[in-house]
Amino acid sequence: MAESGSSAGGGETLLFLTDDQLRKGIEAMFFAYRGFTADPDRILEDKGYGRAHHRAIHFINRSPGTTVNNLLSILGVTKQSLNRVLRTLIDDGLVRSDVGTRDKRERHLYLTETGEVLERELSNAQRKRMRAAFRQAGPEAVVGFRQVLEAMMDSDMRRHYAKLTETG
Amino acid sequence: MAESGSSAGGGETLLFLTDDQLRKGIEAMFFAYRGFTADPDRILEDKGYGRAHHRAIHFINRSPGTTVNNLLSILGVTKQSLNRVLRTLIDDGLVRSDVGTRDKRERHLYLTETGEVLERELSNAQRKRMRAAFRQAGPEAVVGFRQVLEAMMDSDMRRHYAKLTETG
DNA sequence: ATTTTATGTCAGCCTTGTTGACATTCCAAG
């Protein structure tokens, strides 16, 4: 409404910024995210877990020894929600929770060997789909894909994303 | 595991298919989707609605007169789940449900004027973020973005996506 | 006339999010 695809100032047409193009992007995100989560969802439901368990497992695997608080800020949920998920994972022997040495109030989280097995099963399934999509679209498309996604993140999330990708 | 970034057959390196690149794509999807839904979520919670209401409103707006069954296959939920959401939208006067003329069993769904007001508020917010991301990434990135997302969809969802984008 | 289809509705369950309240443990500052 306030801004159409044609810039008033410059001579550029900016046809890729029309409301129609934006709508296509929005719907592409919606449908693609469904595919993105479909394979892990199938694996998880067989084992009585949900997406929340997957997220915890993923980020514990990415940052072994991370604290509950760090995980909270990445996942953006309350400690009570996360605690319920972590409790089942710890009770089922997929996650180990070690009291901190420097600060004994903190718990440091690690995947057990059983946890790593499930993590690999989940990430293999998700990577398989991502690999097929990347291959089909080609390397230049992948660059653009990530550029747009990074620009779409909230700054907090972009910070977490950058921190995760810089080291690992 | 079964397939690294380096192709065994050809001379191509395919560095964009390494597990590390795939992981970055996975995490980018996760963090970006949070941003993608953040603005509508804020608007909706003020009005006592959730993401499920947004999805219904979006696709009714995109295909005025659509049937409940068509909406079900797009959204991928049960009729009971959708019915609960539609019920509140109809009761609140945002959606109109007309008995079909050719087949009186079907209900055809339309946004009321009030419904269109909320739809515009939601889609304006979502387009604003998408526009900023598109502008920042540039037109070539946008093409790649959509290519990867389309390749990531399940075939059912890609069918719906294509049908929506071909006409509208 | 019977079956199937499309929809609605009621009841109940699960996951995963929320808030509020309170206990524990322990670092750190006064």
Add this chain to the structure above:
DNA sequence: CTTGGAATGTCAACAAGGCTGACATAAAAT
């Protein structure tokens, strides 16, 4: 040393939004 605050755990209650199962209705299709 005592107190305050931080990190965590736990209990209770609640809500959104998925799910299944069962059943009713209306109308199309056979």
